Amino acid sequence: LNPLFANLGTTIFEVMSGLARDHQAINLGQGFPDGNGSPAIVAKAQEALADRPNQYPPMLGLPELRQAVAAHGARFFGVDADWQSQVIVTSGATEALAATLLGLIAPGDEVVMFEPMYDSYLPIVRLAGGVPKLVRLAPPTWAVPEAELRAAFGPKTKLILFNTPHNPTGKVFSAADLSLIAELCRAHDAIAVCDEVYEHLAFDGTKHRSIMAEPGMADRAVRIGSAGKTFSLTGWKVGYITAAPALMPVIAKTHQFLTFTTPPNLQAAVAWGLAQEDGFFQTLGQEMQRKRDLLSDGLRRLGFDVQASAGTYFLTVDIRSLGYPGSDADFCRRLTLEAGVAAIPVGAFYDGGLETPYVRFCFCKDDSTLTGALDRLAPYL
Numbered sequence: 001l002n003p004l005f006a007n008l009g010t011t012i013f014e015v016m017s018g019l020a021r022d023h024q025a026i027n028l029g030q031g032f033p034d035g036n037g038s039p040a041i042v043a044k045a046q047e048a049l050a051d052r053p054n055q056y057p058p059m060l061g062l063p064e065l066r067q068a069v070a071a072h073g074a075r076f077f078g079v080d081a082d083w084q085s086q087v088i089v090t091s092g093a094t095e096a097l098a099a100t101l102l103g104l105i106a107p108g109d110e111v112v113m114f115e116p117m118y119d120s121y122l123p124i125v126r127l128a129g130g131v132p133k134l135v136r137l138a139p140p141t142w143a144v145p146e147a148e149l150r151a152a153f154g155p156k157t158k159l160i161l162f163n164t165p166h167n168p169t170g171k172v173f174s175a176a177d178l179s180l181i182a183e184l185c186r187a188h189d190a191i192a193v194c195d196e197v198y199e200h201l202a203f204d205g206t207k208h209r210s211i212m213a214e215p216g217m218a219d220r221a222v223r224i225g226s227a228g229k230t231f232s233l234t235g236w237k238v239g240y241i242t243a244a245p246a247l248m249p250v251i252a253k254t255h256q257f258l259t260f261t262t263p264p265n266l267q268a269a270v271a272w273g274l275a276q277e278d279g280f281f282q283t284l285g286q287e288m289q290r291k292r293d294l295l296s297d298g299l300r301r302l303g304f305d306v307q308a309s310a311g312t313y314f315l316t317v318d319i320r321s322l323g324y325p326g327s328d329a330d331f332c333r334r335l336t337l338e339a340g341v342a343a344i345p346v347g348a349f350y351d352g353g354l355e356t357p358y359v360r361f362c363f364c365k366d367d368s369t370l371t372g373a374l375d376r377l378a379p380y381l
């Protein structure tokens with residue numbers, strides 16, 4: 001058995017969702033909306049199921065979706081990319097990340113990453129033979145520690161892998177953060193791979209910026225998106241990569257033997273969705289911001305120390321003020337079993353797991369789910 005995977009636990013999202021199911025808890029753990037996604041896009045997929053071939057689409061994705069991804073990136077984030085040489089469709093951002101990392105990393109290459117980080121990153125970096133150089137974002141604002149980041153780059157650095165807006169903290173990387181990362185990539189001839197799945201979920205007027213639009217980065221960056229987050233359709237697993245032209249051929253080669261393609265009907269519907277007018281995407285962000293406020297205000301009223309969240313589906317709380325003696329993992333387990341509300345320990349987003357005072361709650365839920373969770377927490381606390 002491959003020890004890299006044999007020794008890994010089950011992903012925290014599945015563990016906590018399983019526990020929530022077993023104990024009829026309200027699931028504010030794993031990040032998925034309650035609803036059934038955007039009805040207009042679901043209707044487009046239904047049409048496409050009936051009218052279009054249900055056979056393998058082109059390996060790199062339907063041309064109409066690749067064109068839509070390029071046009072959407074230019075429209076919202078100033079990323080100019082040629083759809084034929086720079087865009088491919090993948091089965092979710094998870095495959096996009098795997099295809100990118102397996103294609104770009106050679107054994108022994110160093111890969112700079114921030115902790116906390118999304119849990120699929122490290123196993124794939126290690127599978128590729130990459131050597132992680134981990135830099136911890138500094139709580140409670142999750143600031144990028146400049147000196148540590150500079151020190152993490154060196155002659156063996158192949159790439160930096162990061163995520164903004166950031167799961168699990170809700171941090172949106174600032175212009176200064178991106179400019180520092182770009183400067184270091186240029187100075188060390190390194191690539192930036194950025195997971196931008198929450199690109200339309202930045203709140204309070206904060207703007208998501210793409211590393212690919214930074215000076216000198218168009219030739220050394222990869223950006224990853226997902227229809228799961230942009231259209232609240234997490235089960236569809238339609239993702240997309242926009243990459244510097246020189247990087248795309250090798251990514252296409254890993255993609256061809258990971259999944260080869262993605263369901264054509266879903267691709268057609270997502271192409272239609274990405275071409276929606278600006279208001280569609282603004283409404284998505286505003287609605288999510290309203291839900292963030294509903295949950296944050298409610299948790300604060302109950303005495304939780306809620307941390308700022310500028311984006312994503314998530315907010316975090318600092319459990320120290322509750323006087324709870326155990327770890328974040330124990331806290332989440334007990335909250336699920338005893339209060340009937342599931343959450344995710346932020347410690348699960350560190351290499352090998354770490355005890356932290358932070359717990360992540362997901363707010364991309366129906367209002368009734370959020371208020372139901374608050375009702376259950378009130379008598380428990």
Ligand code: PMP
Binds near residue numbers: 163195237
């Ligand atoms: N990256 C981040 C930061 C995520 O939160 C998620 C989960 N939604 C993914 C990647 C995976 O996305 P997908 O479901 O499209 O594979």
Ligand code: GLN
Binds near residue numbers: 013029031032
């Ligand atoms: N991205 C989701 C989260 O952070 C989970 C996706 C998954 O379960 N793999 O909650």
